[in-house]
Amino acid sequence: MVNTILRNLRQNTGLTVLGWLVIFASITGILNSFTIVKPGNVGVRIFLGKTSPKYLSEGFHFKLPFVSEIQTLSIQQQSLVLEDLDGSSSEGNNIFLDTQLTYSLKPTEAVDFYVNYNTIQNFQSNFLSNIVQTEAKGVLVRRNLQKTIAERERIDNEIEEAVFSALQDYPQIAPKRVQVQDLDFAQGVIDALEQKEVAQQKAQEATYKLEEAKKLAEAAIAKAEGQAQSQKLLAQALQGDGGELALQRQALENQYDMIQAWEKGGSQMPTILNLGDSGSLPLMMDINSLKQP
Numbered sequence: 001m002v003n004t005i006l007r008n009l010r011q012n013t014g015l016t017v018l019g020w021l022v023i024f025a026s027i028t029g030i031l032n033s034f035t036i037v038k039p040g041n042v043g044v045r046i047f048l049g050k051t052s053p054k055y056l057s058e059g060f061h062f063k064l065p066f067v068s069e070i071q072t073l074s075i076q077q078q079s080l081v082l083e084d085l086d087g088s089s090s091e092g093n094n095i096f097l098d099t100q101l102t103y104s105l106k107p108t109e110a111v112d113f114y115v116n117y118n119t120i121q122n123f124q125s126n127f128l129s130n131i132v133q134t135e136a137k138g139v140l141v142r143r144n145l146q147k148t149i150a151e152r153e154r155i156d157n158e159i160e161e162a163v164f165s166a167l168q169d170y171p172q173i174a175p176k177r178v179q180v181q182d183l184d185f186a187q188g189v190i191d192a193l194e195q196k197e198v199a200q201q202k203a204q205e206a207t208y209k210l211e212e213a214k215k216l217a218e219a220a221i222a223k224a225e226g227q228a229q230s231q232k233l234l235a236q237a238l239q240g241d242g243g244e245l246a247l248q249r250q251a252l253e254n255q256y257d258m259i260q261a262w263e264k265g266g267s268q269m270p271t272i273l274n275l276g277d278s279g280s281l282p283l284m285m286d287i288n289s290l291k292q293p
Contacts (some may be wrong), residue, residue, distance in 0.1 A: 042056060080101045082133065103175045145185070
């Protein structure tokens, strides 16, 4: 009697465990027969270790339990931030750079991206960060330190262009923007640059003073030459035809000719003769003295 009861319990227990296993397997199979791709993501179907060529858009999708799986990838905007990149100028001065790259995964390239890089995190750490560092350093080393400081905006654009050009070899992603967030230099470099700027300012001031002195000297020379030329022209004007000295000489000659004419004509000459006008030299002479033998 007891043996019969124990035997029945063992049989029932075995059936109960088997039943629970069947129920558990059924529930697991049902739960693994579908998946939901969330908004902002795409799915990659993998069947027996092989990827399906078509990506899955967001929403509800069926799959075969235990032999098929769906991996999701984000197609939302991603950011790669790199801080304290150690670059250098053309003279070898250290430059520290903070930069940020924003990009997104192309939905149509999701399957190829998964096959080649598996995850976005793997792509960023092993591929994308190296590309950004290499291109940024390549742009910085083309300039000396002064140009790096003066051409900050142009450097931003050149780094972006260089990174975008390099990413053409990675058609799975769409780059949006590369932004240089900070440029910094070693303290010794900054001190040397400040000293150089001070020296340049002093040199510019000295050059300015020299130019001013040169201009003043040239002005003085020009003024002296002008005065000399003016005096020369004045002397030429006085001595030339129509000049004041020439007119005075001509007046004296005319007066002398008049005296000669009176003597030859036998006319009585005045004892005192005054010839001339307000504009010429007067001639005053004793005529009687001319008649003495």
